[in-house]
Amino acid sequence: MDGEKKTYGGCEGPDALYVKLILSDGHEFIVKKERALTSGTIKAMLSGPGQFAEKEADEVHFREIPSHVPSKVYALCMYFMYKVRYTNSSTEIPEFPVAPEIALELLMAANFLDC
Amino acid sequence: MQDTVTTSALLDPSHSSVSTQDKSSTGGHTSSTSPQLSKPSITPVPAKSRNPHPRANIRRMRRIIAEDPEWSLAIVPLLTELCIQHIIRNFQKNPILKQMLPEHQQKVLNHLSPDLPLAVTANLIDNENYWLRCCMHRWPVCHVAHHGGSWKRMFFERHLENLLKHFIPGTTDPAVILDLLPLCRNYVRRVHVDQFLPPVQLPAQLRPGDQSDSGSEGEMEEPTVDHYQLGDLVAGLSHLEELDLVYDVKDCGMNFEWNLFLFTYRDCLSLAAAIKACHTLKIFKLTRSKVDDDKARIIIRSLLDHPVLEELDLSQNLIGDRGARGAAKLLSHSRLRVLNLANNQVLAINTTLTSINLSCNHIGLDGGKQLLEGMSDNKTLLEFDLRLSDVAQESEYLIGQALYANQEAARQRALNPSHFMSTITANGPENSVG
Numbered sequence: 001m002d003g004e005k006k007t008y009g010g011c012e013g014p015d016a017l018y019v020k021l022i023l024s025d026g027h028e029f030i031v032k033k034e035r036a037l038t039s040g041t042i043k044a045m046l047s048g049p050g051q052f053a054e055k056e057a058d059e060v061h062f063r064e065i066p067s068h069v070p071s072k073v074y075a076l077c078m079y080f081m082y083k084v085r086y087t088n089s090s091t092e093i094p095e096f097p098v099a100p101e102i103a104l105e106l107l108m109a110a111n112f113l114d115c
Numbered sequence: 116m117q118d119t120v121t122t123s124a125l126l127d128p129s130h131s132s133v134s135t136q137d138k139s140s141t142g143g144h145t146s147s148t149s150p151q152l153s154k155p156s157i158t159p160v161p162a163k164s165r166n167p168h169p170r171a172n173i174r175r176m177r178r179i180i181a182e183d184p185e186w187s188l189a190i191v192p193l194l195t196e197l198c199i200q201h202i203i204r205n206f207q208k209n210p211i212l213k214q215m216l217p218e219h220q221q222k223v224l225n226h227l228s229p230d231l232p233l234a235v236t237a238n239l240i241d242n243e244n245y246w247l248r249c250c251m252h253r254w255p256v257c258h259v260a261h262h263g264g265s266w267k268r269m270f271f272e273r274h275l276e277n278l279l280k281h282f283i284p285g286t287t288d289p290a291v292i293l294d295l296l297p298l299c300r301n302y303v304r305r306v307h308v309d310q311f312l313p314p315v316q317l318p319a320q321l322r323p324g325d326q327s328d329s330g331s332e333g334e335m336e337e338p339t340v341d342h343y344q345l346g347d348l349v350a351g352l353s354h355l356e357e358l359d360l361v362y363d364v365k366d367c368g369m370n371f372e373w374n375l376f377l378f379t380y381r382d383c384l385s386l387a388a389a390i391k392a393c394h395t396l397k398i399f400k401l402t403r404s405k406v407d408d409d410k411a412r413i414i415i416r417s418l419l420d421h422p423v424l425e426e427l428d429l430s431q432n433l434i435g436d437r438g439a440r441g442a443a444k445l446l447s448h449s450r451l452r453v454l455n456l457a458n459n460q461v462l463a464i465n466t467t468l469t470s471i472n473l474s475c476n477h478i479g480l481d482g483g484k485q486l487l488e489g490m491s492d493n494k495t496l497l498e499f500d501l502r503l504s505d506v507a508q509e510s511e512y513l514i515g516q517a518l519y520a521n522q523e524a525a526r527q528r529a530l531n532p533s534h535f536m537s538t539i540t541a542n543g544p545e546n547s548v549g
Contacts, residue, residue, distance in 0.1 A: 104202070104211050110194035110197075110198055111216065
């Protein structure tokens with residue numbers, strides 16, 4: 001992704017392509033919106049009735065999820081991609097690999113994000 | 116809409132394997148409408164869950180399974196489901212249970228295999244449902260009421276009993292039982308072993324000049340017939356309350372030999388030491404083990420002043436009057452509530468006892484009959500007080516008759532009639548038989 005010359009859409013506005021996930025220690029992750037909507041929690045935060053600040057800036061703050069386990073965030077993003085890729089798809093669905101050392105934390109995060 | 120008819124023909128050869136493996140929680144149950152698949156599995160079988168075979172997804176898309184709480188429309192499983200599956204699969208290497216939320220814990224427990232090693236599960240899982248599945252998986256008939264209503268306790272007690280019953284001294288590694296102790300010590304309250312195997316008999320080497328009569332063979336083999344010594348076991352079970360032993364061999368079939376049933380002197384000594392050291396033992400039963408007077412006295416001696424023993428059962432042994440005397444001494448030196456000496460040789464071979472007082476005991480009908488049997492050979496008993504002992508009227512009468520005969524014989528033998536009491540009777544609750 002770094003080596004490509006691409007311009008990315010912004011994170012602002014209702015039809016932004018990307019959404020910013022801000023974790024509890026300030027790390028920001030920018031994910032394609034369509035994929036982030038896999039998570040029920042994120043979807044609710046972004047599309048709920050009016051008052052959320054998230055809706056305007058397309059940012060989601062997660063106060064409970066720390067990023068000190070980077071592989072967990074990576075796994076989450078991989079899962080978003082996996083889900084979007086294979087939903088309503090007729091191709092074979094391969095198994096999603098879960099690393100054993102992060103299984104528990106990933107479960108907690110997944111439970112929170114409702115995905 | 117893709118055509119699934121052609122693809123289903125391709126899927127058929129793999130379907131028989133899919134249907135048996137297809138037990139993941141994301142709705143992998145076989146459909147009853149498809150004739151090629153095996154019978155529908157409706158009850159959730161605790162097996163290793165994994166994602167269904169990918170090519171089965173097409174069929175899954177077109178199925179609706181009623182009353183399956185785990186079926187979902189989504190083809191791609193939720194990340195929570197994937198994590199739980201992963202945890203279940205790797206539970207043996209990485210047992211995570213307590214750190215999860217209760218609903219996740221429940222899901223994991225419902226799907227864990229009952230074959231997991233006890234080293235992993237024993238001290239981690241308290242959920243009775245899991246132990247119920249383990250018990251049912253292993254034994255077809257389970258009476259949980261015999262084990263205090265706890266499936267976990269039942270599993271460990273039966274498992275331990277199974278190991279003890281098949282332990283062959285000298286062949287089986289004692290570590291097998293000792294390794295189990297730290298896992299089960301908190302849960303085992305009662306040990307009931309009705310078989311103790313003797314060590315494997317090597318062909319006897321005849322010393323020069325020995326005849327193969329039973330006397331010398333008995334001496335040669337006596338030291339090698341000791342059964343499993345219970346000292347370590349009893350010391351290791353910190354909550355043991357009941358010990359129920361029979362030194363017996365079952366299913367010996369055509370290999371029956373009397374020396375399979377020896378409760379040896381060394382066995383007796385180690386057993387006595389073990390029960391003396393066990394301060395939580397409330398009930399001790401040693402039946403049908405050919406326990407004679409000497410061994411009974413050894414055991415009784417170790418039970419004197421035992422802090423908590425309440426019930427002692429030495430029935431169906433070979434205890435004579437010396438053993439009975441020891442038992443009587445025990446009655447006054449302990450907190451014993453129930454003493455059972457049924458079917459022993461107490462009265463039959465007795466030649467010195469002249470007076471027994473068993474009044475105000477709940478001897479009951481069977482006890483009365485056994486006392487009567489003992490009395491039938493007894494020629495010296497003169498006084499037998501059975502008041503308020505619930506002995507049947509017929510038994511009382513017959514015992515009375517036997518006593519009367521003894522008294523008459525004694526009177527006849529006496530040089531000085533004043534030695535004997537003249538108003539000796541066995542009194543029942545209602546009638547007095549003279």
